[in-house]
Amino acid sequence: MxxxxxxxxxxxxxxxxxxxxxxxxxxxxxxxxxxxxxxxxxxxxxxxxxxxxxxxxxxxxxxxxxxNRSGPAGLGLEIGVETVGACVVDLTGAVRAQAQIPSPHRTEAPAVGLGALVSVAARVVAGAGLPVAGVGVAVPGVLADGVLERAPNLPRWRDVDVAARVGEVLAPEVGDVPVTAGNEADLGALAEHVTGSGGDDVLYVSGGIGVGAGIVLDGRAFRGAGGRAGELGHVVVDAAGPECSCGGSGCLESAAGLEALCRAAGVGDLDALTAAAAREERPTVEALTAGGRALGIALAGAVNLLDVPVVVLGGAYARLGRVLQKAVADELARRVLWRSPVEVRMSPLGPDAALVGAAVSVVRELVRAG
Amino acid sequence: MxxxxxxxxxxxxxxxxxxxxxxxxxxxxxxxxxxxxxxxxxxxxxxxxxxxxxxxxxxxxxxxxxxNRSGPAGLGLEIGVETVGACVVDLTGAVRAQAQIPSPHRTEAPAVGLGALVSVAARVVAGAGLPVAGVGVAVPGVLADGVLERAPNLPRWRDVDVAARVGEVLAPEVGDVPVTAGNEADLGALAEHVTGSGGDDVLYVSGGIGVGAGIVLDGRAFRGAGGRAGELGHVVVDAAGPECSCGGSGCLESAAGLEALCRAAGVGDLDALTAAAAREERPTVEALTAGGRALGIALAGAVNLLDVPVVVLGGAYARLGRVLQKAVADELARRVLWRSPVEVRMSPLGPDAALVGAAVSVVRELVRAG
DNA sequence: CTCCTTTGTTCGGGCACCGTACAAAGCCGG
DNA sequence: CCGGCTTTGTACGGTGCCCGAACAAAGGAG
Known part of the structure; x- marks a missing residue:
């Protein structure tokens, strides 16, 4: 009471x-x-x-x-495909320290990655100089009760209890504080919601090799009955499209995933794609327009289903500029049933969203609990 | 406290x-x-x-x-395209009286329909003999704060404040009790959730000329930020498909709406379609299989997004038997990412779901408030 | 027939909130 | 320069509501 x-x-x-x-x-x-x-x-x-x-x-x-800006703080960690990162936010949600280092998770065992995580976390915690009250970990995969159930790009981490393992290795640094693990897109959505000064309902799309969505409904992250909500990458955008590794065909990922975009634009990786997009080269513009259309189709379905007023494009998409944004917005305007326009924003946090979101989730819980 | x-x-x-x-x-x-x-x-x-x-x-x-089965009860009303209905449920959710009469809302003004509603409501209330503590109204359209914002099949009711108008005309019968209006699919979902003894998360699909979805998350109806959630009918299932009145193309409604199913099966209306399906006639089976596939594609997207363990097929779909159910279930099994199977149920309430749901929403609120 | 188990009620004690009264601390007008 | 005004923050008695323990009730088991 x-x-x-x-x-x-x-x-x-x-x-x-x-x-x-x-x-x-x-x-x-x-x-x-x-x-x-x-x-x-x-x-x-x-x-x-x-x-x-x-x-x-x-x-x-x-x-x-x-x-209290000197009070208990949240430590956010991210296990990316080829990096680990850490950041500390204070109670207000402001980032007080942040760092990132490479770590080849595809080839090395989880123990190696956890070691890297500890070192980067230790540096960041020391840099911030605030007492850590909890830890949040962002992971690119599907979690069930803190256990990584499915992570296509982190094959060696399958069935690892991320929250528990991180808690063990981090205990010497931060003591015995609660550790929670969350999906990268969900936490990214949370970060955009909090920092974006936006409304209470946001659909955040994290572009990358896979395409994931984070859903914020009524101010809180929505994870679904089994914690697996937000799998946007395998929505069908073209029933006649190519086969997909998921067993279906014509999935969004085949049309608007990072690899498809690079191939269509004739470039090698995200950096080249970003550069070509900035120069507005013809094949890249066409590739982004086509990918944006596909993304718009999938998002229109999601928006019609959820009635969300704001869509945020994040992850790799955040670097691809206005061409992509316009293609998505056009398709949404055409297919969303109600006339009040859906706002399409580029993520201001970009690739840091998940990391910041992991830390924010901790302080948010502190504030919620009192 | x-x-x-x-x-x-x-x-x-x-x-x-x-x-x-x-x-x-x-x-x-x-x-x-x-x-x-x-x-x-x-x-x-x-x-x-x-x-x-x-x-x-x-x-x-x-x-x-x-x-208390003799305690305060909920009165549910439904304004259908060509009917009005009423039912009374007691606190336990059991239906105590129910009736339905035709009422041509497409041609007549709302006042006529309201008159019919009062007469059928009066009969049902008298039949049940319970004190009415509140009224719920189910409407096939998009509501914002009780006002009917969009209702393709109820053109003359546009911008009518349904809750307020029903409250006025019903005051002599039931006194000054709270009246709420809700979308037909949302209330149908609620009814299936409550009576189905199912879990707390259900995706209910109401098939008809349009295709709407009702979403129950965590035991309560989810309506979205603007109260318009659940528009499943215009999810894209085939980007190359036919143009749709909504401005897009390849919408689910064009592939699995009632009119498309009838045309593909070569029959005139739902009754003929139901009969042909029961006899398992070849063109009908093929039409239902194709429609069911399209529906399954759209539902797979929704399930991947929301992580809902149960899908209930209702409205007209409830009458179309196992052929449809199997096609939907097959497509879901193929396209849903996680291996725990999604259950596909046929609605036991069938066309009454929305009406019962409207009444149930009232007693549910009574129980919630204490 | 007596004891035992479980249920429902009764009665003081304490916590937390409310309303009111009061001290504190700066502006404003004469 | 000074007293009134206004708003803020604190102190104190009163009340509602819940807890814990003790007690009466009601039927089964040996």
């Missing part, structure tokens, strides 16, 4: 800072006295801090409160 | 009846004393009833509680 109200107060602070005790009382419906008492708890726990600055108006100046 | 706990107790009774006070206490974590006090409230409100039967075991016999 008190716990609930403490969380309510904390969320109010998070939603509008700086804010006075009196304003919190007005917003939550609690009494000023009750709020004072709850705020005392939060101050003692180090979750909020008092500014002390008394910028005037009429009446007694308020004593403004905000989330 | 007390309200919250009262609701908790009521939901426990709803989840497992009959049930003793002591068992409720064990389940909820409250004290037996507290539960007793809360149950007294619920008895006074007429929401639960005491059975009085004391079937023995060891120890003092319990006094079993269950939802």
């Amino acid at each position: 008190r716990r609930h109200n403490r969380a309510l107060v904390l969320q109010t602070v998070a939603g509008e800072q700086p804010v006075s005790r009196a304003r919190i009382a007005a917003r939550t419906g609690l009494t000023r006295g009750t709020v004072s008492s709850l705020v005392d708890d939060l101050l003692a726990a180090g979750l909020v801090a008092e500014l002390g600055v008394t910028r005037g108006g009429t009446g007694r100046p308020a004593s403004p409160l905000q989330l | 007390r309200r919250h706990n009262r609701a908790l107790v009521l939901q426990t009774v709803a989840g497992e009846q009959p049930v003793s006070r002591a068992r409720i206490a064990a389940r909820t974590g409250l004290t037996r004393g507290t539960v007793s006090s809360l149950v007294d409230d619920l008895l006074a409100a007429g929401l639960v009833a005491e059975l009085g039967v004391t079937r023995g075991g060891t120890g003092r016999p319990a006094s079993p509680l269950q939802l």
Whole structure:
């Protein structure tokens, strides 16, 4: 009960800072006295801090409160296909330290990757100088209860209990804090939702060799009954299209995955594709237009089904500029049933979204729990 | 606070009846004393009833509680394309009275339909003999805040505030009770979820001239940010397919809508199609197989996106038998990424699902609120 | 017939919130 | 320069509601 109200107060602070005790009382419906008492708890726990600055108006100046930027922080980790990364965000969600190093997970066993993860995490934690209250790990694959069930690009990690293993190797660094693992696209969606100052419903698409979607509904990540929601890559965009490794045919990945885009544009990798897109070379523009159309078709289906007002293009897509964005937006405008336009944004976080999202998921949970 | 706990107790009774006070206490974590006090409230409100039967075991016999079948009931209404219907369900969700009459909404103004609705509602309410605590209205169209925003098959009802209008005309019959309006497919999904004894996540597809989906996530109807979620009919199943009235091409409706199925099978209407399907006539079987494949493609996309374990085929589809079900299930098995099979059920409620769902939504809300 | 088990009720104790009253601290007008 | 005004934050009694323990009730087992 008190716990609930403490969380309510904390969320109010998070939603509008700086804010006075009196304003919190007005917003939550609690009494000023009750709020004072709850705020005392939060101050003692180090979750909020008092500014002390008394910028005037009429009446007694308020004593403004905000989330404690030196308080407990979240450590985000990412296990990419060929990299590991780490970042620390404070309670406000601001990134305080970040680093990334290469790590060949396709060829090396998980133990090697975990070693790399520890080293980069240690550096980042030391750099930030904040107490770590929890760890989030982003992984490109399907998780069930923290166990990696399916990860096409991380074959040696199959059936690894990521959360548990990371917790073990990281214990010397950060102590015995809760570790959660999440899908890369889901966490990317969360990051875009939080930093994007967007609404409470976002469909985030992470482009890469695979195409995954993260869904934020009503302000929280939606993972489905089995934690596997968001597999957009194998939506059918052309029933007559090529066979796919998934057993179907005409999947989105075959038309708008990174490999298909590179092949159609006649370039070797994402960097070359990005450069060619920036120069607006003819075959690349055509390839991106065709891929964007396919993506738009798949997204239109998802938007019609979920009624989401904002679509964010992230991952590799974030680097491919306006040609892609326009093709997607055109197709959405044509196929979405309602007239209020669906907004198509390029991800401002780009390839860091998942990493930041992993860290943000931790502090978000801290704030939610009070 | 007390309200919250009262609701908790009521939901426990709803989840497992009959049930003793002591068992409720064990389940909820409250004290037996507290539960007793809360149950007294619920008895006074007429929401639960005491059975009085004391079937023995060891120890003092319990006094079993269950939802009051004579207590407040929900009135469900449906405005179909050419019919109006009404039904009353008691607190347990059991249908206590039901009726349907024709009403040509395509040609007549809403006022005429409302008149028909009142007459059928009055009959059903009298037949059930229970106090009506609320009204739910199912409508085949997109609603925003109770206003019918888009309803292709109900052109004269456009922009009508269904909930408000129904509330006005029904006030003499049932008094001043809350009226809510909902999409037909959403309410159908709710009904299947509640009666189907299924899990908390269901994707319900209502086949007809249009194809709509109702989504139940985590035990509650999901309507999306703008209340328009579930438009499955215009998912693309074949980019090269025919143009559609929605502006796109190759939409599911063009391949698996009722009109397409009839045309492909060479029959005139749903009744003929149903009969031909029952006789397993060759062209009909082929038409249903092709339609079922298209439906399966669209559903696979939705399932991959939402990770829903159960798909229910309802509306007209409920009458089309195993041929359709098999084609859908085959396509789902092929295209859904995870190996745990997606269950494909035929709706047991059939065409009544939306009507029952409208009534169920009312009592569900009563139970949720305590 | 007596004991035992389980149920439902009753009664003090305490926690948390509410309402009100009061001190604090800066603006504003004379 | 100073008193009123306004708004903020704190202190104190009152109340609602839940918990824990003790107690009466009601039937089965030996």
